[in-house]
Amino acid sequence: MNTIEFFINNKQNFLNELFDLIRIPSISRHKDSVQTAANWLENKLRQTADYVEQIPTTGNPVILAEWEPQYLEISASSHPTLLFYGHYDVQPPEPLDEWISPPFEPEIRDGRIFARGIGDNKGQFFAHIVAIECLHKLNQLGVNIKLILDGEEELGSPYIDEAISKKQEFFEDVDLVIVSDGPADPTWKPTLEFGARGIITAQFELQTAKGDVHSGNFGGIQPNPVWDLISILKTMKDDQGKCLIEGFYDDVFTPTPAALKAAEDLNRDPEVYKEQLDITYFGEEKDLPITHRLMFRPTFNIRGISSGSVRENARTIIPKEVVAELDIRLVPNQVPEKIKQLVTEHLDRLKSESENYAQILERCEVNFGTSFYPMFTPLELPWTEVLAKSITEGFEEEPLKIPLAGGSLPLYSLYKATGKPIYIIPYAQPDEDNHAPNENMMVEWFEKGVKTSIAILNNLKG
Incomplete structure (x- = not known):
């Protein structure tokens, strides 16, 4: 049995586990519920990981986990170490009267999972965990994998540096960082992002x-x-x-030639934005191209x-x-x-x-x-080809390469800890409605996220 077959055969069990996590209302400022979610995740990760630890902070705990390669004949120095980042805290669900179903009771309707935190960010980082478990169960993990789960991203990650400082050695051998957060591109194409404002x-x-x-x-x-x-x-x-x-x-900054070409290749149509946003004119720096205003300014x-x-x-x-x-x-x-x-x-x-x-x-x-801090990873690095190939395998479509995402994430803390390139690969569809009532994630996109993570881990061992 290959890894994808294992995932398909066990998909409902994985969704049930994800739903159990979603039912924990880990709103950032509700410390007891956040701690309950942290305990749940620690127990889940201990089923496969070689190392799991909750790192206490002045705020909510940060969770670390590590999986060593299962190919014993390969030395630890001969393959890359990948760090996944996610966050398990969620936004408050208000206004409650605008939810069609209870925000912390996940429900599938029309192929979508509706629940607070499903897209931002539990469903996305859980796709990584599922991919790791599928490979681990079949004794096919060929790279060193690390995971960091933040408990206060929705508050600006005020204590992630505190947690990292307690475990600096955990991050010293990381070669690249992958974050799956935020929605994919409005064109509904899979997305590979090289940083964020x-x-x-x-x-x-x-x-x-x-x-x-x-x-x-x-x-x-x-x-x-x-x-x-x-x-x-x-x-x-x-x-x-x-x-x-x-x-x-x-x-x-002055965008690199590769970043400028990637922005040009997006071929953004201003009229599409006007229709999507129901606007008749644009704001901000009116003398600059749309792509520059969205990414480079x-x-x-x-x-x-x-x-x-x-x-x-x-x-x-x-x-x-x-x-x-x-x-x-x-x-x-x-x-x-x-x-x-x-x-x-x-x-x-x-x-x-x-x-x-x-x-x-x-x-x-x-x-x-x-x-x-803003962060930018040059498109010219060799990881670009590996990740683009993996996304193509998982989504069965070539990804758009977006030099800078519009949103902001605590990427600088990860960069300070590792000094290595950071990539953003969203697994939630464009209309996930994160931070809004009826937040949702398409089951199909969750499945494609798991397949993409499996492809990344297979291609990195490569």
Whole structure:
């Protein structure tokens, strides 16, 4: 019996196990449930792995596992060591009334598994575990495999570095890292991604008075925090989508020829995006090609503003406060700490240039939150051919090569620990609805993910 046959024959058992894991509501901030999931995974991994350990952190535990090759005649130095990364924490399921079936009771409908965490990320990393088990049961593991499972990715992985620092030797012999997370390309083609943009989040909280007041009685006297904060934010970005913060673009990387060709080969049609997103015009840097804006350029985004009340709750008031939150996506060579400093220096210059700005910023509290470094793996490395071949075998279709994924992942921590190339191979279809009600993963894509992982492990031993 070959490995694929073994998987097909045991597919329902593997799905049942995955459903057991999904039923554990391991929401990042619910420590007891996360610990239950960690214990479940430890017990599962001990069935085949040579080493399994939960690494305690200030937050949730990080899980490490390792499988040694079963080909005893091959020395440990003659084949690569592969590290898989995944995360077992999930987003909260709210709003609950928008779920068709309970979020932590997996249900298959129309060939899709519906449940919170199935696509992001339990179903994807479990495909790796299933592939390893299939090879292990048939005594066909020919490479050294390591696994790291993060318990707080949805919070920005604040303690993964702490866990890695306790087990630095675990990562020293890694040759490449594979992450299966996020959705595949909107074209529904399998995807091989060579990195991801980084991110910084920031919160601006401005309170200009002790309370909301009648906009007629006090209009013209009490300052409006919304207008005041808008005036500050407008100094950071122009009408063409360019960030105006001095030095913001100084370190933006120049894509390699192979990355530029890969982006060109994607042949993105702007009209398809307009139809998909139901938009009539594009944002950000309007003078640049679509593919550059999606991959090779940083963004400066207002992700939300809250103040006063609107719609059925509208009141004729001047609100006392406003909160705005930003996320800034970074590209390779940009350093989160430097960008934070540039934002801070910009605000300081505003204070010195204008008494009005100084008065506003005196009452404005600015805090930075999550930050991930951007990461990029050159397409020219030899692993590209091996992984593309494996994805083609698993999905029965050649993958798109995407130089940079749009989302952000804690890849820099893995790079610091290993110093080796990192690749992203999503196993969830484009409409997985991660972070939303009715999150789902197609059974067919889970199967193709397992087959791809089997192919990767077979081709690496090669």
